[in-house]
Amino acid sequence: MKKIFIVYIIFGGLLFNSCTKFLDLPPKNQRAVETLADLKSVLAGYLDAFTRSSTQPIVGIMPVVTEAHxxxxxxxxxxxxxxxxxxxxxxxxxxxxxxxxYADKFLMNDRATTDAIWTKYYEVIGFLNALIDQSEELKGADPAELKRVQGEMLVHRAYYIFKLQQYFAPMDNEELGIPLYLHTGKEVVGINMKRKKSSEVYGVLIGDLKKALALYEEVGPNVGYSIFFxxxxxxxxxxxxxxxxxxxxxxxxxxxxxxxxxxxxxxxxxxxxxxxxxxxxxxxxxxxxxxxxxxxxxxxxxxxxxxxxxxxxxxxxxxxxxxxxxxxxxxxxxxxxxxxxxxxxxxxxxxxxxxxxxxxxxxxxxxxxxxxxxxxxxxxxxxxxxxxxxxxxxxxxxxxxxxxxxxxxxxxxxxxxxxxxxxxxxxxxxxxxxxxxxDIDRNLRFFNKDYNVKVTPGDYHYALPIPVAELQENPDIIPNEGWTTIVF
Known part of the structure; x- marks a missing residue:
């Protein structure tokens, strides 16, 4: 996630350059929203998919856990x-x-799906980073409604962060939490995205959700708009x-x-x-x-x-x-x-x-x-x-x-x-x-060749592989060891 940037188009969605450019926004002096109504309209293009399952959100994937996932x-x-x-x-x-x-799924070789989870979830985090940052700069917005929208965004962002942490961070290695950046990089051109300590990731999650809970207790929901709030x-x-x-x-x-x-x-x-x-x-x-x-x-x-x-x-x-x-x-x-x-x-x-x-x-x-x-x-x-x-x-x-x-x-x-x-x-x-x-021990035959998959409690299989494209783009990231890709 080095030199990460996203260009947002008001009401029209957004353009992504590669799977590693999701946590930073936008070039200086370019704004995605000018008013609270703008912010709610842009966010609604994402939220709408939670109320109408036939709607493709402007960012991310729907459903949030896909069939392949x-x-x-x-x-x-x-x-x-x-x-x-x-x-x-x-x-x-x-x-x-x-x-x-079946070979890819049962032999735990499904890199397309793990890559999609990583890139799409970070895509939404970057989108929400942008709107959360810009919500702090809105002038003349209704204070209560602004807090409702901010609370909604904090809970959604926390959802994707938590899932990435669950999927890609080992349980027992404090140093190998997920990479995480919560702003839009307006003061910098590029960001070197190292993996955070897991305790730092959990600190962000708990802090954001407690803030969202306090906002809820202060202003309550907008019944026609709030989903996670x-x-x-x-x-x-x-x-x-x-x-x-x-x-x-x-x-x-x-x-x-x-x-x-x-x-x-x-x-x-x-x-x-x-x-x-x-x-x-x-x-x-x-x-x-x-x-x-x-x-x-x-x-x-x-x-x-x-x-x-x-x-x-x-x-x-x-x-x-x-x-x-x-x-x-x-x-x-x-x-x-x-x-x-x-x-x-x-x-x-x-x-x-x-x-x-x-x-x-x-x-x-x-x-x-x-x-x-x-x-x-x-x-x-x-x-x-x-x-x-x-x-x-x-x-x-x-x-x-x-x-x-x-x-x-x-x-x-x-x-x-x-x-x-x-x-x-x-x-x-x-x-x-x-x-x-x-213990998982499978002896399977695909393409006239025998394969064995053995998974023991706590082994490397429980931290999904970081996408190869991410490792190539970001020299500061440490891979999850143990994974090899089978070529059939």
């Missing part, structure tokens, strides 16, 4: 027994993907950050206390909205419950997830899952009936249809609930942890557990996360990374 991180995790399903994936009846697609969402987000940070090289003794505090606030009053039957669960998943307190995003690409999860009409179907995972469900747990047909992945999951679109909820209350249960446990409140876990199980019709403590209780919380977030974007991969669990 989810399929890649699914392929990096252990939800599906890929080795046992190779005959299905490479069957002549599967006309949705070629052998190269929501008290419950910000509290949920802070809980996620403290929870993830607490097992990293940047951990502090207060992390779980803070995760507990924000998760408790995020779930306050949500029980009414959390689905408690199969029908309610499916309605939430397909966004038919408009009162459900989370941000819903979906793609519009018909069949775009079919190559990974399977569906009818010639796509992979009846996929095998690990037997221990299937056996972890109670007979009364309605998620078991939704996820599986027999002991195989149901053709209707994960989208409750055979269309296989990308569907996701950001800041879902279920995530805050399970963070709260774990935070109670980590803070020595075993009774509260067990009660919260059992309350959550009750939402899903699952059987309560009793007498658990220590590692057994933590293991049960982790199992509940796996069941709740089955095929949910990046969650299982991030759990494998954060908890340092699971």
């Amino acid at each position: 989810q399929m890649m991180l699914e392929a990096h995790s252990d939800n599906i027994d890929f080795e046992a399903n190779m005959g299905t994936y490479l069957s002549p009846g599967n006309f949705n993907a070629q052998e190269r697609f 929501n008290q419950r969402y910000i509290q949920n987000f802070l809980a996620q950050i403290y929870w993830f940070k607490a097992e990293s090289s940047s951990k502090e003794s207060t992390d779980y206390t803070e995760a507990e505090r924000y998760a408790f606030s995020a779930v306050d009053g949500v029980d009414t909205y959390i689905p408690k039957t199969m029908t309610e669960f499916l309605n939430v998943h397909t966004n038919l419950n408009t009162e459900y307190p989370a941000v819903y995003v979906q793609s519009v690409a018909f069949g775009s997830m079919s190559p990974m999860y399977g569906a009818n009409f010639g796509d992979p179907s009846s996929l095998k899952v690990p037997l221990d995972f299937f056996a972890s469900f109670d007979a009364s747990d309605f998620r078991k009936q939704i996820y599986f047909t027999g002991d195989r992945l149901a053709a209707s999951w994960p989208d409750n249809a055979t269309t296989k679109k990308m569907r996701m909820h950001i800041f879902a209350p279920e995530e805050a609930y399970l963070i709260l249960a774990e935070s109670y446990y980590r803070n020595g409140k075993v009774d509260e942890a067990l009660a919260t876990l059992n309350k959550f199980k009750g939402f899903r019709g699952a059987t309560a557990v009793g007498g658990l403590s220590g590692q057994t209780l933590l293991d049960e919380i982790v199992k509940e996360r796996r069941k709740e977030f089955f095929c949910d974007t990046d969650k299982r991969w991030l759990d494998l990374k954060r908890y340092k669990i699971g």
Whole structure:
């Protein structure tokens, strides 16, 4: 990200020069916005995609976790027994993907997707840097509305920063956080972008979100405009950050206390909205419950997830899952009936249809609930942890557990996360990374050649490779070691 600059065109989008030029804006004396109305109009070109899934934002990608993105991180995790399903994936009846697609995904060789995450997420950070900087210079703007817009931008920027940190920074190397620059470089021509310490990245995230939360408490939302600028969402987000940070090289003794505090606030009053039957669960998943307190995003690409999860009409179907995972469900747990047909992945999951679109909820209350249960446990409140876990199980019709403590209780919380977030974007991969669990050992054959992929807890696979173009453009950046690209 050396000599980074972006030229913004008012109301018309923007022009990007290369994947390494996203964190700095614009040439001196060139402004993207002159008034608060200008700022809101430019930002709306990005926000609109969160309210209308058919809209391509003026910057970034939509959905914010793309189909390729989810399929890649699914392929990096252990939800599906890929080795046992190779005959299905490479069957002549599967006309949705070629052998190269599966080779790249299952051998963790999908550089196009990791590159896209890096470049597109930094693209949005640069865009928001520009608008945040220029919002500080607006004269005569309505103070309350300006604070609402600034709060909205701070939470969105934090989302992309956090995801890049989760994906590309190792858990145990404090020096290898992501590169980060939060301004538009109006005083300098170029910037040498080194990797920040992870603690610095988390400091930025927490500082920005606490500022956004204070702004919300001061002025409240603009109901017709605000999307991420929501008290419950910000509290949920802070809980996620403290929870993830607490097992990293940047951990502090207060992390779980803070995760507990924000998760408790995020779930306050949500029980009414959390689905408690199969029908309610499916309605939430397909966004038919408009009162459900989370941000819903979906793609519009018909069949775009079919190559990974399977569906009818010639796509992979009846996929095998690990037997221990299937056996972890109670007979009364309605998620078991939704996820599986027999002991195989149901053709209707994960989208409750055979269309296989990308569907996701950001800041879902279920995530805050399970963070709260774990935070109670980590803070020595075993009774509260067990009660919260059992309350959550009750939402899903699952059987309560009793007498658990220590590692057994933590293991049960982790199992509940796996069941709740089955095929949910990046969650299982991030759990494998954060908890340092699971061995992946795959012996696969592609293009008449045998390949072995072995992933051990905490190894290099849990910090995605920095794009080659970034390493070439930016001599100050340190790569994530261990990755090699397979040439077929």
